[in-house]
Amino acid sequence: QAKKDGKNRLEFYDNNFDGTSYKRLDLEKNMRDATSNACKEFEVYYQPIFDVGKEGNQCTGAEALVRWNSEKLGFISPGEFIPLAEYLGLINPIGQYVLEQACYNCKYWNDMGHPDYKVNVNLSVVQLLQNDIVDVVSDVVKKVGINPQNLTLEVTESLAINDMSRMKNILGEIRKLGIRIALDDFGTGYSSLNHIKEIPLDVIKVDQSFVNDIESDEYAHSFVKLVSELASVIGVKVCIEGVEHAGQYQILKDMKVRLIQGYYFSKPLPLEEFEIKYL
Ligand code: C2E
Ligand code: MG
Ligand code: MG
Numbered sequence: 001q002a003k004k005d006g007k008n009r010l011e012f013y014d015n016n017f018d019g020t021s022y023k024r025l026d027l028e029k030n031m032r033d034a035t036s037n038a039c040k041e042f043e044v045y046y047q048p049i050f051d052v053g054k055e056g057n058q059c060t061g062a063e064a065l066v067r068w069n070s071e072k073l074g075f076i077s078p079g080e081f082i083p084l085a086e087y088l089g090l091i092n093p094i095g096q097y098v099l100e101q102a103c104y105n106c107k108y109w110n111d112m113g114h115p116d117y118k119v120n121v122n123l124s125v126v127q128l129l130q131n132d133i134v135d136v137v138s139d140v141v142k143k144v145g146i147n148p149q150n151l152t153l154e155v156t157e158s159l160a161i162n163d164m165s166r167m168k169n170i171l172g173e174i175r176k177l178g179i180r181i182a183l184d185d186f187g188t189g190y191s192s193l194n195h196i197k198e199i200p201l202d203v204i205k206v207d208q209s210f211v212n213d214i215e216s217d218e219y220a221h222s223f224v225k226l227v228s229e230l231a232s233v234i235g236v237k238v239c240i241e242g243v244e245h246a247g248q249y250q251i252l253k254d255m256k257v258r259l260i261q262g263y264y265f266s267k268p269l270p271l272e273e274f275e276i277k278y279l
């Protein structure tokens with residue numbers, strides 16, 4: 001009862017309470033409700049990715065980024081709710097919803113005169129280690145009828161080394177379906193240059209912290225250059241995300257980086273806006 005009354009909320013805030021604070025319980029309850037209500041409060045935004053090696057910098061498609069507009073709590077960013085969704089096991093239904101939306105939308109773009117547009121969908125490690133993940137992904141691709149080559153799943157390297165062989169197997173299975181794999185946020189976490197060779201990969205997305213510093217920090221500059229060169233040797237594409245300024249863009253062009261994503265071109269957009277601008 002007390003929970004229903006906003007005025008009583010303060011009673012539940014307690015610094016020693018961390019994991020079970022009222023705020024977290026509130027978030028949890030609302031997330032469970034939103035998930036069981038067909039994920040209607042979740043919306044997929046699209047941030048275009050550009051090939052800057054082509055005349056006029058061509059849009060190649062987009063990364064799908066989930067947004068939660070909670071009726072009760074307002075707008076909550078993925079950085080805030082994805083970790084909790086992973087913890088609660090709710091990432092699977094939310095992730096599947098995002099995957100389906102992204103595939104449906106990309107299929108539409110493909111049918112509307114952009115047969116090469118691709119969509120990237122983030123997959124958390126929790127989803128990836130779900131027993132039937134290969135079937136889940138394969139079923140969505142078949143149901144929607146999207147060309148699997150136009151779907152890229154973005155994964156991070158947040159796995160401990162002893163899970164590596166399992167992860168490699170799963171990614172290998174997914175790739176056999178024709179779906180592409182991108183390594184997200186490369187250069188952070190459990191990163192190892194060796195993973196680039198060992199994990200079945202199509203694209204490396206360099207973490208945005210490197211591009212942030214690329215104009216001022218020689219290490220960041222060299223890192224991006226090194227990864228680009230290494231990637232071209234083993235036939236993997238590189239995408240630099242978080243590009244915000246013309247100076248950064250120019251440096252990357254000079255390095256012959258092809259794929260760029262960031263506010264310099266566009267923020268993530270609601271579907272309608274993406275379609276108005278890029279279809
Ligand atoms: P990410 O996959 O690395 O996505 C890139 C993030 O950088 C996005 O934040 C995007 O809005 C932001 N970004 C893009 N360009 C720029 C730029 O130029 N400057 C700056 N400062 N930021 C830029 P967002 O949408 O808040 O998502 C945060 C993270 O949440 C994502 O990082 C991803 O790890 C996770 N996430 C988002 N959607 C999903 C989803 O559907 N499923 C899963 N499992 N995770 C998701
Ligand atoms: Mg991503
Ligand atoms: Mg990233």
Ligand code: MG
Pocket residue numbers: 184185
């Ligand atoms: Mg990230």
